[in-house]
Amino acid sequence: GQQLNQSPQSMFIQEGEDVSMNCTSSSIFNTWLWYKQDPGEGPVLLIALYKAGELTSNGRLTAQFGITRKDSFLNISASIPSDVGIYFCAGRRSVGGGSNYKLTFGKGTLLTVNP
Amino acid sequence: DAGITQSPRHKVTETGTPVTLRCHQTENHRYMYWYRQDPGHGLRLIHYSYGVKDTDKGEVSDGYSVSRSKTEDFLLTLESATSSQTSVYFCAISPERGGIETQYFGPGTRLLVL
Numbered sequence: 001g002q003q004l005n006q007s008p009q010s011m012f013i014q015e016g017e018d019v020s021m022n023c024t025s026s027s028i029f030n031t032w033l034w035y036k037q038d039p040g041e042g043p044v045l046l047i048a049l050y051k052a053g054e055l056t057s058n059g060r061l062t063a064q065f066g067i068t069r070k071d072s073f074l075n076i077s078a079s080i081p082s083d084v085g086i087y088f089c090a091g092r093r094s095v096g097g098g099s100n101y102k103l104t105f106g107k108g109t110l111l112t113v114n115p
Numbered sequence: 116d117a118g119i120t121q122s123p124r125h126k127v128t129e130t131g132t133p134v135t136l137r138c139h140q141t142e143n144h145r146y147m148y149w150y151r152q153d154p155g156h157g158l159r160l161i162h163y164s165y166g167v168k169d170t171d172k173g174e175v176s177d178g179y180s181v182s183r184s185k186t187e188d189f190l191l192t193l194e195s196a197t198s199s200q201t202s203v204y205f206c207a208i209s210p211e212r213g214g215i216e217t218q219y220f221g222p223g224t225r226l227l228v229l
Contacts (some may be wrong), residue, residue, distance in 0.1 A: 033217065042221050088158065
């Protein structure tokens with residue numbers, strides 16, 4: 001099946017630092033989503049991207065849909081302790097039929113913020 | 116928060132017993148999904164539904180069945196639970212508009228099979 005390579009697997013940073021993570025694939029995607037999951041909770045949608053080159057912000061979070069449509073990036077500026085959690089990327093491939101209903105997920109980036 | 120609830124939230128069962136997990140939504144969304152989440156694997160799709168009585172398999176469907184008799188409920192059944200099915204199970208929903216551009220997740224069910 002399709003795979004998304006998400007990196008880094010984990011990050012340990014100091015409060016106030018900026019964070020960058022990314023997802024790459026060998027296949028083209030026409031939608032990229034970024035989720036955050038807190039311990040014991042379900043993933044929560046942070047940002048959705050629908051066009052190649054699109055740059056979208058949500059507060060201190062900024063995500064970009066790569067020009068090649070095979071990658072996406074998430075940046076968090078001025079991190080705070082509540083940013084701790086697992087961040088997932090997800091993509092929808094640009095094919096028709098049943099696969100249109102399904103997302104492919106990265107394995108997540110575990111972010112730890114040291115106060 | 117999207118109106119998604121899952122029940123039970125926690126369950127301990129024994130190998131060989133049947134287990135049914137329920138996902139209930141109040142959003143009237145067309146698409147519903149069941150995922151399992153395991154360390155090192157991320158989220159993997161078990162089954163999904165694109166309408167009442169319309170379901171299809173995901174990438175890890177063996178040992179699982181689903182049913183959707185009404186829009187708001189999507190049931191996941193483990194016919195005979197095995198220890199390998201110990202996991203956290205998440206339900207997700209997606210609006211009909213544009214298909215699956217967004218999926219909203221429920222709070223999860225933690226299942227332990229002894």
